[in-house]
């Protein structure tokens with residue numbers, strides 16, 4: 001479903017531009033598991049909004065919630081305003097999301113986008129990795145891609161099913177009437193994505209930043225910086241985003257597809 005909508009969006013994109021970009025093949029990402037549907041998206045997004053508010057309140061109490069006028073936060077929001085319009089084409093729900101971007105004063109190398117478009121960056125990732133604008137866009141695109149592909153919802157559905165067992169699974173798949181059995185428990189902030197989720201977020205993230213006119217090659221330099229930072233103990237970010245050793249090579253493989261998109265988008269801008 002999602003892939004078909006995406007193909008349509010790309011065809012539109014290709015026919016709208018008069019530039020040299022021919023119809024791009026869509027990124028090779030699998031549709032979400034059917035099991036994902038067993039957990040309502042609204043429940044996951046509602047839970048995420050609650051946890052995001054708690055995070056902001058906890059940061060504010062410590063004086064660590066960066067003020068809206070801060071130039072670092074303004075920069076993040078400017079970047080998000082270029083990426084979000086591109087993101088809307090990947091998931092119809094994203095149009096209704098109450099997107100938010102906050103910056104938390106912390107040495108942690110961390111950033112995330114929770115379900116429903118709740119984005120947080122820690123000053124540690126910006127400053128310790130000395131991220132430039134394109135690298136910030138690469139992080140943000142990757143994080144937003146997790147939210148668009150509903151990876152958190154998929155993780156929750158899978159873990160709930162593991163607990164429920166096979167007999168109930170049969171009933172669920174037969175009728176889907178028991179979805180209210182599922183509560184969205186657990187901390188979305190510490191949810192660990194799978195390697196497959198990571199590759200998918202890398203691929204969709206590259207596409208998002210390219211369409212927003214950010215250089216997708218920054219995805220590769222970002223990863224080099226992240227790996228270098230792991231020498232003194234893995235960054236917080238890596239504990240929730242497990243890295244395969246071929247990650248950089250995988251991204252490089254996708255660059256020839258997204259570079260023309262970037263060139264056209266940045267030329268337009």
Ligand SMILES: [Zn+2]
Nearest residue numbers: 193198201241
């Ligand atoms: Zn990730």
